[in-house]
Amino acid sequence: MAKIVVDVMLKPEILDPQGQAVGAALPRLGFTFAKSVRQGKRFEIEVDGDPTPAQLAEVSKAAQTLLANPVIETFVVKVEK
Amino acid sequence: MAKIVVDVMLKPEILDPQGQAVGAALPRLGFTFAKSVRQGKRFEIEVDGDPTPAQLAEVSKAAQTLLANPVIETFVVKVEK
Amino acid sequence: MKVGVVTFPGSLDDRDAARAIRAVGAEAIALWHGDSELHNVDAVILPGGFSYGDYLRCGAISRFAPVMTSIIERANTGMPVLGICNGFQILCESHLLPGALTRNHALHFLCTDQRLRIENTTTAWTSNFTVGQEIVIPLKNGEGSFQCDDATLAQLEDEGRVVLRYVGENPNGSRNLIAGITNARGNVVGLMPHPEHAIDPLTGPSADGLPFFTSVLTALVGK
Amino acid sequence: MALDTVAAAGTTPDRSQPFAALGLKPDEYQRIREILGRRPTSSELAMYSVMWSEHCSYKSSKVHLRQFGEKAPHSDALLVGIGENAGVVDVGQGYAVTFKIESHNHPSFVEPYQGAATGVGGIVRDILTMGARPIAVMDPLRFGPADAPDTHRVLPGIVAGIGGYGNCLGLPNIGGEIVFDETYAGNPLVNALCVGVMRHDQIKLAKASGVGNLVVLYGAKTGGDGIGGVSILASETFDSTGSAKRPSVQVGDPFVEKVLIECSLEIFAEDLVVGIQDLGGAGLSCATSELASAGTGGMKVALDTVPLRDPSLSPEEILMSESQERMCAIVEPSKIDRFLEICKKWDVTVTVIGEVTDSDRLIITWHDEVIVNVPPRTVAHEGPVYERPCIKPDYVDRVNAEKLNLPMPTTASEIRAAVLKLISSPNLADKSWVTSQYDKYVQGNTIQSQPEDSGMVRIDEKTHLGVAISTDANASWSYLNPYEGAKLALAEAARNIATAGAKPLAVTNCLNFGSPEDPGVMWQFAETVRGLADGCLEMGLPVTGGNVSFYNSTGDVAILPTPVIGVLGVIQDVRTRTPMSFDRTGLDLYLFGETHADLAGSEWAYLHNQRGGQAPTADLQREIRLIKLLLEGQPLFAAAHDLSQGGLVATLSEMVLRHNMGATIQLTGDLATALLSETPGRVVVAVEPTNAQAINTLAAKHQIALTQIGTTGGSSLTINDAAIGLDELRRAFTDTIPKLFGHSRADLPSILPLDAKKIG
């Protein structure tokens, strides 16, 4: 079994209230490393065997229609071992 | 500027209704590749310059205290170029 | 008798909690999240709402408010603390109570008149009920599904720390139909449903919520 | 590229400007040049283009909307009328109530969740701007067919968005509507109403007066949200390399708005502002020009001081940005320190961006260079006005002449089938799958919410004073006869208030129509406004404000004319209100009002794909008598429920299911008509048998027909010899919507994108 990961993030120009709230909370706790924080979603999809290119194309299509909302989000598909 | 990523996922034994809903919707849309789907969060943190080991340790501490809830979640910290 | 009600940015049911406290003849004291001073209150309610917008995880950011440091300290020495909905979430994030509240299994916000059963009447907030008593009070949240690992669940059940259970269909996927729990000492209680919205049938489904507030007065007088 | 300044505009009079791409007509552009006596700078062009858009300038509707003023009935209750952000009504005991509906139709089609969420956010800020604490919201909605794939993308997202924003603000949702019709496919309607309360002396107005007073921007930082059209200008004129893509979707942050509300109310309580305006459509362009125009006229703003979320924004884009959760206040210099302190307490970003001047120009600078120098009235209030052609469309006479051919149930089994068919139809079925996603309890003052006839909230815990609101539209009737349709919607909304025991006081409206450039649509609009103005005059209810939404069409197909009318009423003691249903056995059921064969535009006709015939004629004198009767007889009624879509069948079904208490009904005469007709002006009441005489006297006094139709009790709804068990009735009523939408897209991480409509 392999794991396909789809990372979905809001497009950079879209307001990210959650990321902002996290970014504002960090310094209050004494963490000062962050210039900015964006929060997105991560999907871990288990598939049988090694993912084929055709399967990855299918995943991209699924990401395009279901996992991400292309009006406001972008996504990346990758295989993780 | 570099990007530190924190991936947060629910522990495997914790119910993930969002992942389940996605897993159930995929076949309805004709996508049959997924054995199972889990949904988690992804934080993209922008930092100045190349992250130092000390900085990464700080991020881990922030993940441990704020970004993830260790009662139900696990997390991974990585650097992305 | 003074009962504090904390307002975090995004708290919504703080005025309702204060109204409920007044309805049972106690004094409601407004506490501010950014102020660690508890103004000599005898008990504290963490009210419902969307503190910090429920961003990240419900209650995750509020837990670090200065007022919480004082509350955690006093709670550990026996002060009665009630967390309602968002307040329950904050108590879990603060580790004053075990487990966590996660997305409702139907993935929707749900506002409903919920039937519940009282399971434990030895806490500071439930002594004026009887065991097995059924009540109807509003449940309204998007993340009310109580989750914890098996060991914690077994411990909660063995020690009788489940305070309140849903009756009928599981509204949100909570383990063992858990709607509310207490700490081992019985002074800290967290509930998903909202007793402060059931103090008058004119504005709620019943007046079944009142005993939560009279109970704490009994507990405080008994001291 | 170089900044386009007023100085540059003077030296380059012939530079070509993309006014057409910004939606301006050549003559409108010419007028701007005449007003300024030169070509506009790109920033000025941006401001004029958005402020002169249909949405902001009401250029097609203005000539008609005037009737609301011309025909305004005398009303002692009206404290602030049309023209401000929202009207304000005196409800007694020193309280003032403000309410308004607005549409967010197009954004909600593109991105249902955010579109609906920001729709709620916008109307709430309008109410807040008046100085009021928002106390409740309502959401009249229209969708395409319930089984259409796109409805499954749009509806769950819209509902989740309204809930997501409203719940997070702590505003109880106390009512709304959900109607499905083919014409809304591709054009859902999201109308949002908000109501707020304040003391009389707390009313705030949107005007900048007092030379030297400060212009203060507070709330969220400004980003590139919703500036679609203007980025054309920025990129084509200024940035040949193409600037970053600007989102046309606005994302709401309800948490920031909640904090903004509390912060603003604290500022109002200390009387720290002279004038205030929210930033909605057209953002800073609108707020600065409207504030200045309503004041003495002069204002100076340093645009480079505006705090930005996206530092790459051009001045044109900052002026146009529709970033949510922002407010603009006019503050006396002596009060600014306290103002800033309160903002700091709530962690709200605040910046002094300018001041009121003694000139009559709005001057905006960018790093000390003047980029805007205009008479603010010409931007805000003196936009173009069109008398668009209105021509009665051909369809009207044709469909009015059509004879309906509907099955008319008579036997017991036909009646059973008809009842079950009607109440399980998406338009009449139980909507709690939707409304249970809304918090109705927060604030602890909700007396009535869904599924009651109207929403009701208590505004004083000691005196029990309360207000009730209902919103109604019957687009089928408006389609058949827009003049009567508007009056009928008004009458229905007023009746829904009165059934609960509240006295109607004032009106708001949201007029949803197709394209104003279509003379047929314009006729529908003109007739609607005429009907509403006449109706309001006759019923003595002033219009306090509202909103117009045009261009609701897909291709050539316009939506049904959909005037959503909201009526606000006052009730002296909410404890005395009449609920919509009974929980006791042995009450007598009466029907007030006559029933005629009014099946045109009815739900029964719709279910049989017929949309012809004549709409009923509104008899507002009779409605007025009925309202008087309801208010006077209120102590007699154990329950009262209005008849509307679905006629007596729907009313009785809703009543028996509310508290699971059955009823036995005996009807005489034409049974099908009695059950299915939607004749307006009717109400079913439940009364103790001992009050029989009193009810008859009441009806006679107000000259309203009265028919005793049955009694309460039992575990079925029995109509003559047709009995339906409550369990069966409940299943029919409650299964439909969850079955349709229970597994819809809102459950999923993302809603379906537009180009994937076919799927699912």
Ligand SMILES: Nc1ncnc2c1ncn2[C@@H]1O[C@H](COP(=O)(O)OP(=O)(O)O)[C@@H](O)[C@H]1O
């Ligand atoms: N259909 C209508 N009926 C009455 N008043 C209306 C209508 N449409 C718009 N108005 C009024 O016109 C004024 C301008 O409206 P608008 O520019 O939409 O204000 P805002 O931007 O604050 O919503 C407001 O006072 C509004 O109430």
Ligand SMILES: [Mg+2]
């Ligand atoms: Mg406004």
